[in-house]
Amino acid sequence: MDLSFIGFFLVKGLEISSPIAFSAMGGVFSERGGVVNIALEGIMTVTALTLVWGAITFQSIWVGLLVAVITGMLMGLIHAVVTVTFKVDHVVSGVAINVFAIGLSRFLCQSFFGAETQSKINPFLFPKLLGINSLAFWLIPAAALGWFLLYRTVFGLRLRSVGENPEAADTLGVNVTLLRYAGVLISGALCGVASATLFADKWITGMVAGRGFIALAAVIFGRWDPVGAVLASLLFGYADTVRIVFASKIPIPDQFIQMFPYILAVVVLAGIVGKSRAPAWDGRNYEKGED
Amino acid sequence: MARHRRRFGVYALEQSAPFIGFLASAAVLTLIIIGLGENPGKAFQGIYKFSLSDAAKLAAVLSISIPYYLSGLSIVIAFRAGVFNIGNEGQYFIGGMVGAIAGTYFHLPPVLHIPVVIIFSMIGGALWALVPAVLKAVRGIHEVITTIMFNNIALALVNYLVNGPLSGLQKGTSLEPQMKKLLPSAMFGKLNGFFRSIGWNVPNYVYLDYSLIVAIVMGVAVWFLLFRTRQGFEIRAVGTSLDVSRYAGIQVGRVQIGAFMLSGAIAGLIGLQEIFAIRGFYTYNLASGLGFDGIAISLIAKNSPIGIVFSSVLFAFLKQAGYGLQLFSKVPNSVTYAIQGIMILFIVAINEILIRAARGLRKKEVG
Numbered sequence: 001m002d003l004s005f006i007g008f009f010l011v012k013g014l015e016i017s018s019p020i021a022f023s024a025m026g027g028v029f030s031e032r033g034g035v036v037n038i039a040l041e042g043i044m045t046v047t048a049l050t051l052v053w054g055a056i057t058f059q060s061i062w063v064g065l066l067v068a069v070i071t072g073m074l075m076g077l078i079h080a081v082v083t084v085t086f087k088v089d090h091v092v093s094g095v096a097i098n099v100f101a102i103g104l105s106r107f108l109c110q111s112f113f114g115a116e117t118q119s120k121i122n123p124f125l126f127p128k129l130l131g132i133n134s135l136a137f138w139l140i141p142a143a144a145l146g147w148f149l150l151y152r153t154v155f156g157l158r159l160r161s162v163g164e165n166p167e168a169a170d171t172l173g174v175n176v177t178l179l180r181y182a183g184v185l186i187s188g189a190l191c192g193v194a195s196a197t198l199f200a201d202k203w204i205t206g207m208v209a210g211r212g213f214i215a216l217a218a219v220i221f222g223r224w225d226p227v228g229a230v231l232a233s234l235l236f237g238y239a240d241t242v243r244i245v246f247a248s249k250i251p252i253p254d255q256f257i258q259m260f261p262y263i264l265a266v267v268v269l270a271g272i273v274g275k276s277r278a279p280a281w282d283g284r285n286y287e288k289g290e291d
Numbered sequence: 292m293a294r295h296r297r298r299f300g301v302y303a304l305e306q307s308a309p310f311i312g313f314l315a316s317a318a319v320l321t322l323i324i325i326g327l328g329e330n331p332g333k334a335f336q337g338i339y340k341f342s343l344s345d346a347a348k349l350a351a352v353l354s355i356s357i358p359y360y361l362s363g364l365s366i367v368i369a370f371r372a373g374v375f376n377i378g379n380e381g382q383y384f385i386g387g388m389v390g391a392i393a394g395t396y397f398h399l400p401p402v403l404h405i406p407v408v409i410i411f412s413m414i415g416g417a418l419w420a421l422v423p424a425v426l427k428a429v430r431g432i433h434e435v436i437t438t439i440m441f442n443n444i445a446l447a448l449v450n451y452l453v454n455g456p457l458s459g460l461q462k463g464t465s466l467e468p469q470m471k472k473l474l475p476s477a478m479f480g481k482l483n484g485f486f487r488s489i490g491w492n493v494p495n496y497v498y499l500d501y502s503l504i505v506a507i508v509m510g511v512a513v514w515f516l517l518f519r520t521r522q523g524f525e526i527r528a529v530g531t532s533l534d535v536s537r538y539a540g541i542q543v544g545r546v547q548i549g550a551f552m553l554s555g556a557i558a559g560l561i562g563l564q565e566i567f568a569i570r571g572f573y574t575y576n577l578a579s580g581l582g583f584d585g586i587a588i589s590l591i592a593k594n595s596p597i598g599i600v601f602s603s604v605l606f607a608f609l610k611q612a613g614y615g616l617q618l619f620s621k622v623p624n625s626v627t628y629a630i631q632g633i634m635i636l637f638i639v640a641i642n643e644i645l646i647r648a649a650r651g652l653r654k655k656e657v658g
Contacts, residue, residue, distance in 0.1 A: 038435060078636070086640040091375055091435060093636065095586050100632020106625035116625055213439040220436070255451035262440040266422075269432045 008131070009245060015132040016244070017237020018139050018197035019044070019211050024218035024229040025146050026190030030076075031224055032150060033183025034163035035083055036283040038094035041212025042101025043075040043188055048195035049105045049203045053112050055124045061200060064124065065135075069192035075101070076188020077181075084180045087285040106205055119203035126200060135197050139230065142193075146226030159183055163279035166286035176286055217265040224279060232268075239264050305649045309591055309598070312638030313605070320630050329620045337619025342611035350486070350493040353503075356607035358561045358578075360506045362585025363592070363599035365416075365557035368513055370594040372550030373530040378423055378438025379558035380582025381445030382416040384575065386559020387566050388449050389415025391470055391573035392457070394477030394566075404476040408567065409505060409560065416559020417552040419445060424551035428544035434551070442582070449575040459572065469574040479568040500568035502560070509557055514596040526550050558582065587635050593642070606631070 023040045030037040047068040055064030075097065082093040106116045113119045126135045150156040161169040162179045170176050191212075199207065214236050221235075222228030239261045247257055324331045342348055362379060369376035376382075390412030399407060423437040459471030479501040483493045493499055517523040528536045529546045536543050561581050566573050588606055592598030613627035 082636055082640055086643050088636075088639045088643055092590060092639050095377075095583075096590070096632050096635035096639065098632075099583065099587055099635065100629055103625050103628025103630070103632060107623060107629055110623040110625060116623060210439065210443055213436065217436050217440070220433070253451050253455065255447040255454075258447040259444045262443045266426070266437055266440050269436065270426055270430055 009241065011130045011132050012245065013234070013238040013241040014139065015136045015197070016241050017234045018133075018136040019194045019208075020215050020218060020237055021139050021230045021233035022142070022190050022194035022197060023187075023212055024215035024222065024233045025142065025226050026187030026194070027215055027219040028146070028222070028224055028226050028229045029150070029159070029190070030183045030187035031219060031282050032163045032279055033159045033180045034166065034279060034281040034284065034286070035080070035180055035184050036090040036094065037076075037079060037184060037187050038091055038213075038216060039075070039079050039097035039101070040187065040191055040215050041208055041210065042094075042098035043072050043191040044195045044198070044208045044212050045101045045105045046075055046108070047072045047192040048198055048207060049108055049112075049119065051192070051196050051200060052119045052122045052203045053108070055122045055200065056120060059124055061122075061124045061126050061196075064122075064200070065193070065196050068196055069189045072188035072190070072192030072195075073185045074188070075191070076184045076186075079188075080181045080184040083285065084177055084184070087287065090283050102205075105203075109203060109205070117205040122201050126196070133197055133200070135193070138193075139197075143227050143230040146230075150226055155179075155182070160279070162286075163281055166281055170286070170288065176288075180286075214261065214265060217269055220278075221265075221268050223277075224282075235268070236261050236265060301649045301652050304645050304652075306593075308638050308642035308645050309593065309602070311641050311645075312591070312634055315637045315641070316630050316634040319633055320626070323626055324620070324622055327622055329622055334616055334620040334622055338612040338615040341615025341618060342608050346492045347494045347497065348611070350491070350497045350499060352604060352607045352611055354498045354564075354607075355610055356603045357502050357506050357564050358581050359584060359588055359603035359606045360599060361502075361509065361557060361560045361563075362581050363588035363603050364506075364509055364513055364585075364596060365554045365561070366585045366589035367592075367594050367596050367599060368517070368526070368550055368557065369554035370589055371517060371530045372526045372547050373533065374424075374427070374547055374551050374554065375433075375435050376420065376423075376438060376551060376554045376558075377435050377583070377586065378420060378441050379416075379554065379561070379585055380579070381438070381442035382419045382555040382558035383561035383582060384445050384449050384577060385419040386412040386414075386416030386555070387562030387577060388452065388457075388470075388573055389418075390559065390563070391473060391566055394473040395459075395471045395573075397477075398474065399476060401476040404474070405479065405501065408477050409563070412559040412563060413556035414559070417556040420552050420555025420558070424548045424555075427551070428548045446575065453573065453575050457573075467574060467576060469572045472572050473567065477567065478571060479563065481568070498564060498568050500564060502564040502568060505560055505563060509560065510596050510600070513557070517596065522546075522549070558585075561585075584631075587631055590635050591638055 023044060027037055027040055050071040051064045051068035054067030055061045079093055079097055082088045083090045109119055110116045126133050128134060129137060158174050159179050161174060162176050166176045218229050218232035218236060221232035243257045243260055247254060321331045324334045342352055365379045390408045393411035394408040397407060423434050423441055426432045426437050427434045453470055454468050457470050459469055460466055482499045482503060486493045486499060525541050525546050528541055529543050533543055562577055565577055584606060588599050588602045592602040609627050613624040616622040617624045
């Protein structure tokens, strides 16, 4: 194994980890504000489509990215309205949005491209750096920025307080509703970025393939911390990279190698969760003046 | 008397979310149809023609609703215990495979063979739910994540087994990968003759098979368990409040593991119709997504074993409606998926609003 191969493996792993990592970071912001967002998967499905549509229509992948981020925020807005304003159970809303997203993305694909299960080829791609989608390299500054936003800004402090103890935050004049909306919208926007690091050249139904759910595991494994979530995502991403790079070289049936990241996720969760604590009001709705 | 009527009014208000939600999403569908430049009258006529217009169409809707009902039922029992079993997708792939193994390799008379494959399907589904159940109860790991991982593991596992050790194909054949054909004694017969004898003209190509009986028996059994037994009371108590249940001395972990595995056992039955009545062999290419549909079906019916009769028929109808729309208008089939999601969101949101309104009314009444 020569050096260039190791380099290729490292860089490729970063690319494969990115969709999981960006959406996991989104999950962190949403859950730190107290809203569980299992709709990451569905949101990415839709943004992956609008990305391709935006890029083809405006002949620029950057506009495509902007469109994806905006649609991600709109999808997040649905989740926020249903959970924060109407106080529906977060997991229920997330499941419904995932169902909705399957239909919506196929419907939009049909309307935009005349076919239900795949889009046209998008020739406007992100520039490549070291042979991979350069957007993947944003992951490192994004993680730093996420950490800074959450732990070093007033917004971050308030967001965390809303997820830990909304009652106390409310008493101190923090707008619980507004902050919870913000957390969910950030997660939607990051899903847009995440889908842009997937395969920007074409949308195919089912292309997100469970990455949004793996991201949820990464949120927990990363202890609801932006940097931790990114590191956890790298673990899953590199496990997947091993599968892709070595699949033909290992004498194990392909299907077992496919299972590997999922089994890893379960084992990791089983081993870590005792030590990992969710924000106290994660997944719980807050009602002013209850009791 | 007036007071009674008032109470009933409040109760009706609380229960009416599914109907209002259904109407609201039908309105959204109408808007979409108009937005696509179609005549809604024509589109709805297409839906009617394809799903409700005669006995055969209605029978087809009932046939499609059978796996939906079983999937919804498996979610009902889990939800009632406060367990979010997103894993019934994987559980029915595994359950169906275990049932098919019993149906292929056991030599039994039909009278025994059919119950045996049903029981084996249930065991398979229950065992696939075991690990997520234990991890939830013992380690507190959220079942949504573990069951999704187990779904993916299940799909890869059945893919391996059907292609490898359990493959029933001779070398060189070009059929899709599948297990050996089921023994005739394990095949589910049809009830079409019975329905014809009572005056419902069900054509031969519609599958109203023994899985309909299984669904009815399971529905009654789950209803009885939940509302007429101590175990069922414990399940509902755990689902309502963990803390109260703990104080009341209920062993929360044990109840949740039990309900989780029961949910998996019923999920194991989702594939019965496709495997034992329609295909006659097991493949990993079973209809996918039925597990997720069950979540929606259960939510829409507010997790009631009786209510899901209606929501599973509704979903079967929507499926046919999607084809009807596609055939008779420019509206693509995918719209019906989107409408399903919108319907759940409407129903759960409206439900919260109505419950709040009803609570307000009750307070007024007391005060």
